[in-house]
Amino acid sequence: MAIFSKIFSKIRAGSSSTGDWEEIEEALIASDLGAKSAAEIVEIAKKSKVDQIDEAVTASLQSWLSKNNREIAFNADRPTTVMIVGVNGTGKTTSTAKLVSHLKRANKSVLLAAADTFRAAAVEQLQTWGERLAVEVITGPVNGDPASVAFDATTRAKNDAVNYLIIDTAGRLHTKSDLMDELGKIRRVVEKVLPVDEVLLVVDATTGQNGIIQAKMFMDSVAITGLILTKMDGSAKGGIALAIERETGVPIKFIGTGEGAEDFESFSAEGYLNGLFR
Ligand SMILES: Nc1nc2c(ncn2[C@@H]2O[C@H](COP(=O)(O)OP(=O)(O)OP(=O)(O)O)[C@@H](O)[C@H]2O)c(=O)[nH]1
Ligand SMILES: [Mg+2]
Numbered sequence: 171m172a173i174f175s176k177i178f179s180k181i182r183a184g185s186s187s188t189g190d191w192e193e194i195e196e197a198l199i200a201s202d203l204g205a206k207s208a209a210e211i212v213e214i215a216k217k218s219k220v221d222q223i224d225e226a227v228t229a230s231l232q233s234w235l236s237k238n239n240r241e242i243a244f245n246a247d248r249p250t251t252v253m254i255v256g257v258n259g260t261g262k263t264t265s266t267a268k269l270v271s272h273l274k275r276a277n278k279s280v281l282l283a284a285a286d287t288f289r290a291a292a293v294e295q296l297q298t299w300g301e302r303l304a305v306e307v308i309t310g311p312v313n314g315d316p317a318s319v320a321f322d323a324t325t326r327a328k329n330d331a332v333n334y335l336i337i338d339t340a341g342r343l344h345t346k347s348d349l350m351d352e353l354g355k356i357r358r359v360v361e362k363v364l365p366v367d368e369v370l371l372v373v374d375a376t377t378g379q380n381g382i383i384q385a386k387m388f389m390d391s392v393a394i395t396g397l398i399l400t401k402m403d404g405s406a407k408g409g410i411a412l413a414i415e416r417e418t419g420v421p422i423k424f425i426g427t428g429e430g431a432e433d434f435e436s437f438s439a440e441g442y443l444n445g446l447f448r
Pocket of ligand 2: 262263264286292339340341
């Protein structure tokens with residue numbers, strides 16, 4: 171992912187032809203930074219002294235990242251409620267399991283809600299993770315109302331005073347308005363019992379700029395509090411993290427780096443920026 175260390179090497183070595191700068195801009199676009207940011211970075215680098223390019227570019231990149239808190243919410247006095255949402259196949263259920271594992275390592279108790287009621291396999295997938303991670307999973311009938319599962323689970327979370335309730339929802343296309351409205355319904359039903367603390371949008375890093383479109387459309391339907399960027403292991407194009415934060419202002423809270431429950435990291439802006447130049 172260390173795109174910046176390589177792309178400025180010719181410039182540092184004293185060459186700076188139009189072709190060199192075009193090559194740099196192309197490399198930035200290829201990293202999924204987006205055309206606008208790529209062009210801006212080239213302008214910043216052109217204006218900088220050769221030995222100060224890294225500092226100047228880093229300062230801009232830093233200013234584009236979200237300033238919002240990247241820690242997952244936590245309430246000491248009631249269950250913290252988390253909805254996991256996103257387009258089909260982005261890694262919602264796997265990320266739900268990874269989040270459970272992350273929270274259990276911090277000695278937090280967790281209850282899961284299988285609010286993807288569209289497919290029996292979806293419920294089974296979450297139940298399998300529940301067994302593996304030793305957490306209870308609240309389910310409902312297949313093709314039943316996902317909001318009803320969410321309601322039952324929230325009531326249970328409150329009664330049992332667990333630290334976290336995580337609601338895994340069905341994948342939905344951001345362009346299907348009825349499905350997007352359903353998310354609002356799930357949210358309202360949870361709120362009859364407890365406030366919703368986090369709505370985490372799961373975005374597949376390998377879908378590139380399309381992830382930004384997804385994020386914007388989900389933001390229009392339900393208030394997103396954070397992002398989980400998955401499949402970062404399958405993409406050398408680390409620019410998407412920056413592009414999505416710059417375009418949405420929503421902080422990335424976690425990244426997924428594989429299929430296992432432990433392949434999950436809290437996102438660090440500092441670590442990310444260092445990685446770009448390493
Ligand atoms: N390499 C890699 N694979 C991942 C990651 N996260 C999820 N996957 C894989 O992506 C596929 C889809 O993951 P799911 O968690 O089922 O995705 P989902 O969003 O719940 O899917 P739907 O519920 O059908 O919308 C599975 O094969 C996962 O193992 C990741 O960070 N890296
Ligand atoms: Mg799923």
